[in-house]
Amino acid sequence: MPAQTAHNILIAYKAETTFNVAPTNTGAFRFRPNAGTGLELVRTTINPGEIRSDLQSPMGRLGSGSVTGTFPGDLSVGSFDPLLEAALRGTWVAAVNITQATMTSITTTAGPPGTIVAAGGSWITQGVRVGDVVRLTGHAQAGNNNRNLRVTAVTTTTITVAETLIADAAPDATFTLTIARKVTNQDVPVRRSFYFERYDQDIDQSILYGGCRVASLNIIGAADAMAIIEVGFLGASATEQATGASPFFVSPTLSTTTALVFADATIREGGVDVVNLTGMNITLDLTAGVVPVIGSPVPFDVFDNRLNVSGTISAVRGDLTRFTRFRNETEAELSVLLVEPEAEPKDFLHIFIPRIKLTSVAAPFGGENAVIETANFIVGKKEEAGTTQYDDTTVVFSTSAP
Numbered sequence: 001m002p003a004q005t006a007h008n009i010l011i012a013y014k015a016e017t018t019f020n021v022a023p024t025n026t027g028a029f030r031f032r033p034n035a036g037t038g039l040e041l042v043r044t045t046i047n048p049g050e051i052r053s054d055l056q057s058p059m060g061r062l063g064s065g066s067v068t069g070t071f072p073g074d075l076s077v078g079s080f081d082p083l084l085e086a087a088l089r090g091t092w093v094a095a096v097n098i099t100q101a102t103m104t105s106i107t108t109t110a111g112p113p114g115t116i117v118a119a120g121g122s123w124i125t126q127g128v129r130v131g132d133v134v135r136l137t138g139h140a141q142a143g144n145n146n147r148n149l150r151v152t153a154v155t156t157t158t159i160t161v162a163e164t165l166i167a168d169a170a171p172d173a174t175f176t177l178t179i180a181r182k183v184t185n186q187d188v189p190v191r192r193s194f195y196f197e198r199y200d201q202d203i204d205q206s207i208l209y210g211g212c213r214v215a216s217l218n219i220i221g222a223a224d225a226m227a228i229i230e231v232g233f234l235g236a237s238a239t240e241q242a243t244g245a246s247p248f249f250v251s252p253t254l255s256t257t258t259a260l261v262f263a264d265a266t267i268r269e270g271g272v273d274v275v276n277l278t279g280m281n282i283t284l285d286l287t288a289g290v291v292p293v294i295g296s297p298v299p300f301d302v303f304d305n306r307l308n309v310s311g312t313i314s315a316v317r318g319d320l321t322r323f324t325r326f327r328n329e330t331e332a333e334l335s336v337l338l339v340e341p342e343a344e345p346k347d348f349l350h351i352f353i354p355r356i357k358l359t360s361v362a363a364p365f366g367g368e369n370a371v372i373e374t375a376n377f378i379v380g381k382k383e384e385a386g387t388t389q390y391d392d393t394t395v396v397f398s399t400s401a402p
Contacts, residue, residue: 002203010199011038011071012252013212015082019193019301020211020236028197028252029082032073034228039069039196039209041238043297064292066299067209067235075219075227077340077347078401079255082192083231087217087284088395089189089304095402096179098126105171108144114165115158116177122156129391130154131335131352133180133398134161135345140174141166146345148400150268150335154389162268162335180350182398184391185381191304196233199247206246211236213302215288219336219351221262222279227338234288234302257401260338260349269313270325270332278372279314282336282351284395309353309379309394317363317373326358326375334377345400352396354382 014028044063052058073080085092100106104120116136128134132151136144143166153160159177196209216232241248267274285308290299311334313322325332334353339346356377363373381394 004200004202008201010201010247010252011196012199012247012249013194013196014249014252016193016195016211020298022208022210022248023195025248025250028249030252030254031071032079032255034072034074036072037069038071038198039067039207039212039233039235039238041065041067041209044292062297064290064297064299065237066290066302067212067233067238068215070216070230070232072228072230074259075229075338075349076255076257076259077349077399078257080229080231081399081401082194083214083217084397085183086192086194086214087231087286088183088185088393088397089191089307090183090186090393091190092181092183095181096127098123098128098177098179100173100175102126103177105173106139106175106177107171108139108141108165108168110165110167112162112164113152113160114149114163115160116165118157119171123154123159124156124388127179128154128159128177130389131333131354131391131396131398132182133337133348133350134159135178135180137176137178138174139168140170140172141168144168148337148339148344148346148348148350150266150337150350152268152271162273180348180398180400181402182396184393184396185307187392193302194233196235197241197248204243204246206241206248207238208241208248209233209235209238211299211302213286213288213304215286215304217284218281220281221265221277221336223262225261227260227262227265234290234304236290236302237298257347258340258342260340262338264339264341266335266337266339268333268335268337270321274315276316276318277313278316280312280336282309282311282353284309307394310377311356311379312374312376314372314374316370322358322373322375323361326361329357331355331357347400349401350396350398352398353379353394354390354396355380355394
């Protein structure tokens with residue numbers, strides 16, 4: 001009998017067309033996991049109630065089952081886009097190109113913050129929102145081109161970005177401004193489910209997990225560490241695949257993008273780029289659950305419910321800004337731009353949260369080195385009644401991935 005080694009395991013997945021029904025076996029993606037437990041079938045134990053004079057227990061039964069578990073991995077650009085989309089229950093919007101055809105011409109001011117000012121048209125009508133990442137190409141000042149620019153404010157004619165630009169007061173009538181591809185929460189959530197395969201290659205057998213919905217998503221950052229993504233699932237069924245029929249998925253696509261680290265990240269909190277962070281995490285919890293039913297050990301659906309977003313920021317204490325925000329219940333924006341280590345234009349994943357509110361600030365003392373301040377936060381939806389400067393959402397993911 002062969003022995004399955006701990007590393008020779010392939011994880012693949014594909015979106016289901018019908019809940020808990022196997023999709024076609026082509027077009028799947030490989031999940032590049034870190035060490036972990038993965039998915040697991042769990043079943044309820046049903047204990048008999050019989051009273052016996054010999055004080056022994058009859059054999060119990062197994063009741064309803066479900067699939068639960070988490071896959072951690074090193075975060076990289078484009079590799080987890082179907083799961084990010086499922087976590088927000090939105091749909092990726094393709095990159096949008098805006099040119100002089102709608103905006104006439106543009107001028108720029110240096111800053112920081114820099115501005116891009118149009119002579120006509122409307123940036124808002126064209127879809128620019130606070131929290132977007134935009135790129136200029138074809139601009140007269142070459143130093144403004146092919147850079148990731150974080151939008152911090154937008155009006156009809158003016159885009160304000162966090163970065164410093166090269167000033168150019170001469171109207172530039174030839175340019176393209178591209179809004180990066182992005183996904184947001186939608187007013188009508190799009191519920192997605194996935195079919196997962198764990199293929200144990202040494203023994204040539206698989207377990208197939210059906211009806212798996214994203215139940216949670218956690219992004220973890222620390223100094224001198226990889227950027228980590230942990231995706232939690234709740235599913236409906238698990239079945240073994242025999243030798244000879246495994247693997248189920250044929251040639252799943254393997255992402256080859258570079259793993260991201262927070263050492264290359266730019267983080268903006270409360271309108272300021274911060275450079276003293278020691279760690280952070282952002283957690284999306286979809287409060288998923290199943291309802292056991294009579295007549296089947298398999299739930300007829302997995303219910304992904306209200307989205308709760310929270311997180312933690314740790315930093316070397318340099319002032320009392322966070323304490324003041326906490327005491328006054330002052331909201332702030334949070335932007336995390338993770339980039340690949342390359343020349344511009346750098347491939348990126350951007351996380352934007354328009355509303356965070358600190359729920360605690362702690363700063364223990366008496367240890368070595370600096371005081372490390374830890375702040376927990378909650379997140380609420382950005383309600384955009386009467387204004388269109390922001391997406392009407394809780395979280396925005398945007399990316400350079402096509």
